[in-house]
Amino acid sequence: MTETKIAIRDLYKVFGPDPMTALKAVREDGLGKPELLERHGHVLGLENINVDAKAGEITVIMGLSGSGKSTLIRHVNRLIDPTAGEIVFDGRDILGCTPEELRRIRREQMSMVFQKFALLPHKTVAENAALALEVRGISRDEYLPEAEKWLDRVGLQGYGDSYPHQLSGGMQQRVGIARALTSNADVMLMDEAYSALDPLIRTDMQDLLLELQQELQKTILFITHDLDEALKLADHLVILKDGRIVQQDEPQTILLEPSDPYIVDFVSDINRARVLRVRTVMDKTTATDGVSIAGEIDQEENLETVIAMAEGDTRKTYLVKDGERKVGILRMDTLVKSLVPTEATDDGIRAR
């Protein structure tokens, strides 16, 4: 069990001139977003949010535009102050911090990557990457090598002296990631970091993030509106709708047991074979008598790999292993059944 790095507790955010009164109406009368807007003229940004981000994991918060996901991530480093609730970071409530302590946390313990990159256009790529160090008052001679190191790591060798406008969008976002990494903070907040990139570059960047993550084990909060991206990156997936959490769990669980018609609609045309892993669809038995085993596979493999291995043959059966230990068997016909998509609901978002 890994420890919880960031815990968001009972978080509410109401936008408007008198949020406290409006909050009372939400809590006591159970008003939803549309009713609150109609009766009180306030916008309910976030409602009763509880999320635990575990250390070393990627927690993805997914939702369509207007669902409050960008608002939520800005609460974590208090770019936005909540109306009610608490944000516990390493065991202490961030809301109780003095401005000085808050600045220290932002400088040393949390870094952020932005959708529109938000690089400083008048500074070179290396100076941009070193922003966090510069802010801390570290000298140029010390921070430049550090910045170059991380620029190399994200694949921008030799671009240190260029200016951001000379780089393509994908490269600019690499600078954004290098900037976050150079700060050497445990926590990375990524606000729709890849949404402005085109699909191929986006896949590249996702792979880069996973690769870096294996090595660095940061606690990452990742915001996206793209379910494919969410399923690919998430260790823990939170689905947000109209400022409320609809479901949060491991991605595969959400895919197999969607708790809400909204999510059913979301997952109905996902490439399930890529998301589901062997351990979720296997038969948990070690009895292999009378079964012809075609080969061995690891339980963490996704189904796409297995299908490729079996060359599409549905009669085969594989032995599933967790390291050296046998944990079950996987029949190809079971596998195919698990790929049958959940029907989209008739009155769901697609029907409209």
Next chain:
Amino acid sequence: MGTYEPIFSALGLRSWCESGEQSGGGPVSMADLLAQNAGTDAPAPSIWEMPFPSMDELHEACAAFPQSRVLTKGLEDGFLGIKDGLSLVLDPITQPLSWFLEGALWLFETTPWWIMIPALLAVVLVVSRSRKLTVFVGLCLLTFAFIDYYSFAAQTLAVIFVCAILCVVLGVPIGIAMARSDRLQRAIIPILDMLQTLPAFVYLIPLIFLFSVTEPKLYGIAIILYAIVPVIRLTDLGIRLVDPDVIEAADAFGMTDRQKLMKVQIPLALPNIMAGVNQTIMMSLSMVVIASLVSAPGLGVLVLRGIRNLELGVGLVSGLGIVVLAVILDRTTKLALARINAGQDR
């Protein structure tokens, strides 16, 4: 007598009006004198000729009612009343301006031309990084010197340098403060509007009362008041236009307000601030000509001489000289601006 006399009678103010008459009333107007000379009362006016009940018209009906000239006279008296107190405060505060102007004029006049011209060219080259412009400026300065207008042009330049620098030194912080506070912005914008639209000559009138005409700060203040507006406005605008995403990033990485201002806002607002500086220089140039009415030295004096003595040639040459100075200053600052813009083109 006045058209509105019956009204005063009806209101029972007759005696008050007459008390005004006894005291001799205000100054006599030309119209009164003419009427006295003619010695006849005009026939009763028809409704078509009924005058607007203005102060003068009401005064005619009732002697105790003040004439409109009392208003302007009162303003003048009021100003004269506070004048001494005001100049007691303003005089020491603005004294450095006189020193700066005197110093700059002294520097530009006493430095021999063979040092001054190369020095100016070096400044142009450093600021604009353009050899072409430097050659052009060199030719202009040499022409000025050749036709014996160099010392006048140098005086004008000296005054502009001092005033423009002071405009930037004062204007940029005011602009920054405005960008940070909506309330301050709301308070200052009407003042800027007024400074910008007030006819340039009007600046001079109260200043003449406050300071002696022989002091350089008299025209210095007039020029600064007139020329400071664009640099304030554009600093405010530039800082407000800085991409909010970048500001958010600065916050997210824990910048203090001061770091944000120095490392993000001012550098990103620099193109706008420089545009303001360019406008400020242009406006001080136009004001330096008008300020020659109150002893500002330079080409403006020659323009004034051209008008006063109808010396067509002198007026034209010095007028064109001002145009050439304007072109030089404009091109130099524009090129500097273009360089900054190119540096942060997105």
